[in-house]
Amino acid sequence: MTKYNFPEGFLWGAATSAYQVEGAAEEDGKKKSQQDLINERSPFTDASVASDHYHRYKEDVAIMKELGMTSYRFSIAWTRIFPDGVGEPNLKGIEFYHNLIDELIKNGITPIPTLYHYDMPMALVEKYDGWINRQSVEDFSKYAEFVIKEYADKVKYWTTINEQSIILQYWTAKNYIPEKYLNNPQIKYQINHHMNLAHAIACKYVHEYVLGGQVGAALGYAPIYALTSNPEDQMAAQNANDLRNLFFTDIYLKGEYNKAAMTYLEKNQLAPTMEDGDMDIIKEGYSDFLAINYYYSDCAKAPAKEAVRTEPGVNLTGKKGEKSTYEIQPGFYEMVRNPNLDTTDWDWTIDPTGLEFALRDLNARYGKPLMITENGMGAFDKLEEDNSIHDPYRIEYIKSHLKAMARAIDYGVELISYNPWSFIDILSTSNGYNKRYGFVYVDRTDDDLKDLKRYKKDSFYWYQEVIKTNGNSL
Numbered sequence: 379m380t381k382y383n384f385p386e387g388f389l390w391g392a393a394t395s396a397y398q399v400e401g402a403a404e405e406d407g408k409k410k411s412q413q414d415l416i417n418e419r420s421p422f423t424d425a426s427v428a429s430d431h432y433h434r435y436k437e438d439v440a441i442m443k444e445l446g447m448t449s450y451r452f453s454i455a456w457t458r459i460f461p462d463g464v465g466e467p468n469l470k471g472i473e474f475y476h477n478l479i480d481e482l483i484k485n486g487i488t489p490i491p492t493l494y495h496y497d498m499p500m501a502l503v504e505k506y507d508g509w510i511n512r513q514s515v516e517d518f519s520k521y522a523e524f525v526i527k528e529y530a531d532k533v534k535y536w537t538t539i540n541e542q543s544i545i546l547q548y549w550t551a552k553n554y555i556p557e558k559y560l561n562n563p564q565i566k567y568q569i570n571h572h573m574n575l576a577h578a579i580a581c582k583y584v585h586e587y588v589l590g591g592q593v594g595a596a597l598g599y600a601p602i603y604a605l606t607s608n609p610e611d612q613m614a615a616q617n618a619n620d621l622r623n624l625f626f627t628d629i630y631l632k633g634e635y636n637k638a639a640m641t642y643l644e645k646n647q648l649a650p651t652m653e654d655g656d657m658d659i660i661k662e663g664y665s666d667f668l669a670i671n672y673y674y675s676d677c678a679k680a681p682a683k684e685a686v687r688t689e690p691g692v693n694l695t696g697k698k699g700e701k702s703t704y705e706i707q708p709g710f711y712e713m714v715r716n717p718n719l720d721t722t723d724w725d726w727t728i729d730p731t732g733l734e735f736a737l738r739d740l741n742a743r744y745g746k747p748l749m750i751t752e753n754g755m756g757a758f759d760k761l762e763e764d765n766s767i768h769d770p771y772r773i774e775y776i777k778s779h780l781k782a783m784a785r786a787i788d789y790g791v792e793l794i795s796y797n798p799w800s801f802i803d804i805l806s807t808s809n810g811y812n813k814r815y816g817f818v819y820v821d822r823t824d825d826d827l828k829d830l831k832r833y834k835k836d837s838f839y840w841y842q843e844v845i846k847t848n849g850n851s852l
């Protein structure tokens with residue numbers, strides 16, 4: 379009798395993204411993406427070397443094999459395939475992903491590529507402001523079609539766009555936004571509409587070109603609790619869920635905009651401009667599954683009458699309590715700190731029950747298979763003198779979330795795979811190499827590249843056992 383009922387053939391993996399691990403940002407024909415520029419301007423290190431995965435992918439896949447991974451979620455850099463976003467494909471870039479995918483398959487690891495992880499080609503930003511311009515839909519579609527066709531006989535599971543929700547919430551950090559647009563919040567909903575079209579078209583290509591192919595978005599997803607049982611707070615939590623979650627999932631899984639969210643945007647002159655036929659494109663590009671990136675849950679209350687529109691803040695230091703600004707949508711909701719939950723050093727709530735809640739809720743709403751493409755804990759890890767890394771906090775975090783997943787499975791959720799963040803340490807978007815997520819330590823800091831050697835953390839050996847027992851060592 380097993381303790382936990384993870385299905386036979388459940389995919390146990392881990393995740394990364396291109397600009398956060400590959401490095402070689404301008405090598406073999408690749409050109410810069412907006413992420414290279416955004417990171418160059420950040421107080422942390424840039425993405426030029428990252429974890430040097432581009433040069434060490436074979437060594438890295440060997441470590442994945444040792445860990446026992448049966449899936450690997452990574453992203454394809456648009457700028458490696460089309461350095462200028464459009465035009466002639468770059469053979470060296472195409473070859474790199476063939477090599478990586480072949481190496482994975484040879485080692486029994488199912489590749490789960492993501493087509494877009496924040497890295498719009500800088501050439502297209504310079505040409506027409508990137509996602510702000512509708513031309514981006516056509517150019518992304520050409521890139522997606524090319525890539526999907528190229529790897530069609532090797533890749534079954536595809537994810538399209540990483541975290542549209544976060545791209546929208548943190549629109550000036552996840553997009554390179556020219557100054558003239560910075561005071562125009564409607565722009566973020568326009569970017570999002572273009573991404574909805576791009577996502578749907580990519581889904582269509584997977585259905586067209588990949589025999590038995592399955593596709594979905596990888597959405598940053600945080601369930602939202604009401605701060606109190608006061609009906610006004612409950613209503614605010616529902617409003618926040620409509621605009622921060624269902625605004626995306628209704629597009630992906632029902633092919634329509636969430637009505638309450640859209641009504642709020644229209645009333646506030648924030649709704650995107652659409653063209654005739656857009657909703658048909660969105661409907662045709664149906665998803666086979668939904669992938670979520672789950673790190674934390676959120677909390678909302680009714681906003682004060684005089685509350686003004688406020689962008690969410692972010693903790694960039696790892697000093698608890700630093701995050702002081704929470705999103706306000708006047709007349710709709712105000713996000714707040716949840717007094718019931720502990721947080722990481724970066725003020726992200728730790729809430730395994732929130733994952734169970736999210737999976738159950740999404741299953742009840744849409745009844746589609748689900749996948750987890752990110753989940754994990756950013757922390758200050760320490761490399762000891764004997765090259766060990768003791769990360770019991772990460773083990774505890776992942777263990778409790780796996781148990782929550784097992785409960786959701788018991789209650790009828792169909793889960794395809796679990797790909798925690800991250801396989802090796804990555805360049806964190808909110809604290810460079812100070813904030814680490816990996817099962818494998820990469821020996822470098824923001825200021826010193828050192829030798830970039832890989833060392834296995836305690837969580838590596840722990841997760842190895844979990845995988846070996848199909849979750850029953852938990």
Ligand code: BG6
Pocket residue numbers: 395398540541544598671752756799804805806807808809813
């Ligand atoms: C997700 C992103 O939002 O969270 C990743 O898809 C990111 O790219 C991860 O690294 C963790 O966020 P952060 O800010 O801690 O790096």
